[in-house]
Amino acid sequence: MIFAIVFLVLIVIFATWLMGMYNSLVRAKNEVGNAWSQIDVQLNRRHDLIPNLVETVKGYMTHERETLEAVTKARQQAVQITGGSVEEKARAENALSQTLRSLFAVSENYPQLKANENFLALQEELTSTENKISFSRQYYNDSVLNLNNKIQMFPTNLFASAFNFKPAAFFEVEAPEARKPVAVKF
Amino acid sequence: MLEQIRANRRRALVLVAGMAVLLAAVGYGLAEYAAPGAGAFGVVVALIVWSIQALVSYYSGDSIVLRISDARKIEKKDHPVLFNVVEEMCVASGLSRVPDIYIIDDDALNAFATGRDPQHASVAVTAGLLKELDRDELQGVIGHELGHVNNHDVLYMMMLAVMMGTIILLAGLGRRVLFRTGPGTRTGGRRSRGGGIILIVAILLMIFAPILAQLLYLALSRRREYLSDASSALYTRYPEGLARALEKLGRSTQKLHSATPALAPMYIVNPLKVTATGLSDLTSTHPPLSERIRILRSMGGNTGLAGYDEAFRKVTGRPVGVVAFAAPGRPPSPVPPTEHADRVRQTTDALWALNDYIFIDCPCGTRLKIPPVYAGKKIECPHCSRVHEVH
Numbered sequence: 001m002i003f004a005i006v007f008l009v010l011i012v013i014f015a016t017w018l019m020g021m022y023n024s025l026v027r028a029k030n031e032v033g034n035a036w037s038q039i040d041v042q043l044n045r046r047h048d049l050i051p052n053l054v055e056t057v058k059g060y061m062t063h064e065r066e067t068l069e070a071v072t073k074a075r076q077q078a079v080q081i082t083g084g085s086v087e088e089k090a091r092a093e094n095a096l097s098q099t100l101r102s103l104f105a106v107s108e109n110y111p112q113l114k115a116n117e118n119f120l121a122l123q124e125e126l127t128s129t130e131n132k133i134s135f136s137r138q139y140y141n142d143s144v145l146n147l148n149n150k151i152q153m154f155p156t157n158l159f160a161s162a163f164n165f166k167p168a169a170f171f172e173v174e175a176p177e178a179r180k181p182v183a184v185k186f
Numbered sequence: 187m188l189e190q191i192r193a194n195r196r197r198a199l200v201l202v203a204g205m206a207v208l209l210a211a212v213g214y215g216l217a218e219y220a221a222p223g224a225g226a227f228g229v230v231v232a233l234i235v236w237s238i239q240a241l242v243s244y245y246s247g248d249s250i251v252l253r254i255s256d257a258r259k260i261e262k263k264d265h266p267v268l269f270n271v272v273e274e275m276c277v278a279s280g281l282s283r284v285p286d287i288y289i290i291d292d293d294a295l296n297a298f299a300t301g302r303d304p305q306h307a308s309v310a311v312t313a314g315l316l317k318e319l320d321r322d323e324l325q326g327v328i329g330h331e332l333g334h335v336n337n338h339d340v341l342y343m344m345m346l347a348v349m350m351g352t353i354i355l356l357a358g359l360g361r362r363v364l365f366r367t368g369p370g371t372r373t374g375g376r377r378s379r380g381g382g383i384i385l386i387v388a389i390l391l392m393i394f395a396p397i398l399a400q401l402l403y404l405a406l407s408r409r410r411e412y413l414s415d416a417s418s419a420l421y422t423r424y425p426e427g428l429a430r431a432l433e434k435l436g437r438s439t440q441k442l443h444s445a446t447p448a449l450a451p452m453y454i455v456n457p458l459k460v461t462a463t464g465l466s467d468l469t470s471t472h473p474p475l476s477e478r479i480r481i482l483r484s485m486g487g488n489t490g491l492a493g494y495d496e497a498f499r500k501v502t503g504r505p506v507g508v509v510a511f512a513a514p515g516r517p518p519s520p521v522p523p524t525e526h527a528d529r530v531r532q533t534t535d536a537l538w539a540l541n542d543y544i545f546i547d548c549p550c551g552t553r554l555k556i557p558p559v560y561a562g563k564k565i566e567c568p569h570c571s572r573v574h575e576v577h
Contacts, residue, residue, distance in 0.1 A: 031280070038277060121266065128270035135278035138423065143280070145570075170549045 021156055025165055028147040032168045035140035039171070042132045043078070043093060049129065050075045050100075053122045057103070060113040064106050070099045090171070093133075100126065137171050144168045191338040198342045202240050205349050209236045212356065215386075243348035248300045248308055251347050251452070255298075256444040257288035257310040265289065268316060268324070272309060275328045278421040279336050285309050289316070294442035295435045298452040299331040300344045307335045314440060319431055326418050326428025330454055333417025339410050343452045350448035408473040415478055416494035423489045429482040436475040477501060546574045 054068055061068065074096040081089050104123065113119050148167040151160040159165075209232040217228020243250070262269045269287060276284050281304055288310035290296075295315045301307030309331045319327065334340055419425040435455045445457035455475060484497045498504070535545070535555075542558040548567040556565060560576050567574065 034282075035280065042277070124266055124270065128274060131270075131274045132277045135274055135421075139278055139280050 018159070021159055022163070025147075025150055025156060025160060025163070028143065028150050029165060029168075031143040032140070032147050035136065035143045038136040039133065039140055042129055042136050046096070046126065046129045046133065047075060047079050049122065049125055050096075053103075053119075053126065056116065056118050056122060057107070057113065060110050060116070060119075061106070064103075067099070067103050067106055071096075071103050074099045097130065100130075140171050144170055194338045194342045198345050201342070201345055201349060205240070205352070206233065206236050208353070209233070209239075239348075239352060243345050244302060247344040247348045248302065248306065250351075251300050251344055251449065252288055252308060252310060254351075254444065254446065255290055255310060255449060256292070257290045260287055260289050265316065267321065268311065271321065271324050271328050272332075275325065275332045275421055278329070279332050279417070281332060281336060283307070285332075285335065287311075289313055290442075290444065292440075292442055292444065293317075294440040294457065295319075295438040296442050296445075296453045296455060296457050297327050297331055298449075298454065299334045299340050300347075300452065301335065301340045302344065303338065303341060304335050307340060309335075312442065314438070315435075318434055318438070322422075322424060322427035323431035323434065325422050326424070326431045327454060329418030329421040330414045330428060332421065333414035334410070336417060337410065337413060339414070347448050347452060351446075354448060411473050412478070412481070412494075412498065415482060416491050416498075419482060419485060419489050419494055420491055425482040425485045425489060425494075429479045432475055432479050432482075436479075544576055546576065548572055548574065 050071060054072055057068065074092070078089075078092040078096045081092050107113055107119075107123075144167075147165075150156045151165050151167050210229045213228040213230075213232025213235070214225045215228075217224040217226075217231070220228075260268075265287075268289075272287055273284055275281075283305055285299070285301065285307040286309075288308055290310055290312045292312045293314040294312050295318055297309065297311040297315055299307060299309045309328065311327070315327065316324070334343070415428060418428045422428070432455070442453075442457040445453070447458065450456055450458050481494065481497045481501045484501055485493050486497075488496065535553075538555050539545070544556045544558065544561065546554040546556065546565075548554060548570060549572065552567055552570070554565065554567060554574065556576055563576055564573050565576055566572070
C-alpha cells in the first residue's frame with residue numbers, strides 16, 4: 001500500500017516536471033514569434049513616419065533633391081517587399097537606414113530647419129524608431145537563442161525532438177555583403 | 187530569472203503574514219486596554235483592518251506610493267524623449283505593456299518603478315534627472331527600472347513601502363494616544379493597569395518601527411539592485427551609459443524632498459543619502475555606488491548576464507556571483523567596435539588574409555579566423571558552439 005502511494009506520488013511529480021518542460025518550450029517558441037512581430041511593427045512605424053519627414057524638409061532643403069529622392073525611393077522599395085525573404089527585407093531596410101542617415105547629416109547645414117519644431121519632433125521619433133528596430137532585433141535574437149538552447153540542451157532536447165520543435169533562425173544585423181572582409185590598401 | 191520572481195512572491199507573502207501577526211497583537215492590546223476581556227474582539231477588528239490594508243496595498247499601492255512621492259503622470263507630448271526611451275527599453279526587454287510614466291518635479295536625481303506586476307507597472311523619474319542625463323544615460327536608468335519590473339521586484343517593494351508606512355503611522359498613533367491619556371489616568375484607579383499595557387504596546391511600536399525598517403531594508407537585499415544593473419546592461423548592451431548615469435547621480439547633492447524612509451529602498455540610488463557615503467555602506471539599502479559603477483565598467487564587450495556575473499566576481503572578489511540563476515548560456519553579444527579598434531581589426535584581418543587564413547562569420551557575431559590547414563574540415567565556434575564547414 002505504502003509502496004503504491006509512493007510510486008503514485010513519484011509518477012505525479014515526474015508528470016508535473018515533464019509538463020513544466022513542455023510548457024517552457026512552448027513559451028520559448030511563442031516568445032520568438034512575438035519578438036519577430038515586434039520587428040515588423042517598428043519597421044512599419046518607420047515607413048509611416050518618412051512621408052511626413054520628407055514633406056517637412058522639402059521647403060527648406062531646396063538644394064538636396066537627390067538626397068530626398070533617395071529616401072523616398074528606398075522607402076518605396078522597403079514597403080513593396082511584403083512576401084520576400086528575410087534577407088531581401090533586411091537589405092531594403094538597411095538601404096533605407098543609410099539614406100536616412102545621410103538626410104540627417106545634410107540637415108546640419110540648414111540652421112532654419114534645425115529650429116523647426118516639427119522637424120525636431122520627427123527627428124526624435126525616427127531616432128527612437130531606429131533604436132527600437134535594433135532593440136527588437138536584439139530581443140528577437142535573444143529569444144531565438146533561448147529557444148535553440150532549450151531545443152539542443154539536455155533534458156529538454158529529448159522532448160523537443162519528440163514534439164517536433166524546430167530551432168529558429170537568427171536575424172542577421174547587416175546585409176551579407178557588409179560582412180565581407182574589407183580590402184585595405186597600404 | 188524565474189527563481190527570482192518566485193522568491194519575490196514568497197517574500198511578499200511572508201511580509202503580509204507578518205503584518206497580520208503584528209496588527210493582531212496591537213488589536214489585542216488596545217481592546218484589552220479599553221475593556222478587559224475584549225481581546226478577541228480586538229483581534230477580529232485588527233484582522234479586518236489588516237485584510238483591507240493588504241488588499242489596498244496590493245491593488246492600489248502603486249498609486250499611493252506615487253502620490254506620496256508627488257509624482258504626476260505625463261503624456262507623450264509632455265516629454266517625448268523620456269516616452270521614447272521607455273518604449274525602447276520595453277522593446278529591448280520584451281515587456282508587453284509600456285508602463286505609465288511619471289515625473290517628480292524635483293531637482294534631485296533619482297528614479298523608481300512600482301506596480302504589482304509587469305502588466306500594472308509605473309516608472310517615475312525626477313525632473314532633475316531628465317535635465318542632467320543624456321539619452322544613453324537615461325536609457326541605462328530606465329533599463330534598470332524595467333529590470334525591477336521584469337524581475338517582479340516591484341510587487342515586493344511596493345507592499346513593503348505601504349506596510350512600512352502603516353507601521354510608522356501606527357507608531358505615531360500610539361504616541362498620540364499615550365500622550366493624551368497620560369494626564370487623564372491619574373485619577374482613574376481601574377485604568378492604571380490598562381494604561382500600562384498600552385504604554386508597553388506604544389513603546390514597543392515606537393522602538394520597533396525604526397528597527398523593523400532597518401531589517402526590511404536589509405531583507406531587500408542589495409542583490410536585486412545588482413541584478414537590475416545586470417538587466418539594464420543586457421537590455422541596452424551599453425553598460426557605460428548606466429555607469430555614467432550612476433556617477434552623475436552619486437555626485438549630485440540635491441535632496442529629494444518627497445523621500446521618506448519607507449520609500450527609500452525603491453529608488454535607484456538612496457534618496458536619503460548622507461554626505462559621507464562611505465560610512466553607511468554596511469547598513470545601507472543600496473550597494474555602494476562606486477562598486478556598481480566599477481562592475482559595469484569592467485564588463486567590457488560581454489554585456490550578457492553572465493558577463494555581469496564575471497565582472498561582479500572580479501570587482502568584489504566574492505566567489506558567488508549575483509546572477510547565479512540567470513538564463514543559461516546567454517553568450518557575449520558583440521558591441522559595436524569603436525573606430526580605432528575597427529581599423530586595427532581590419533589591418534590584422536588583412537594580414538591574416540595574406541597568409542591564406544579562412545574567415546567564417548558566425549551568426550553569433552564572432553569572426554573565426556582559421557589556418558589554411560583546416561580547409562575541408564569542420565570547426566566549432568568557441569562562443570556559441572555552432573559547427574561550421576571550412577571551405
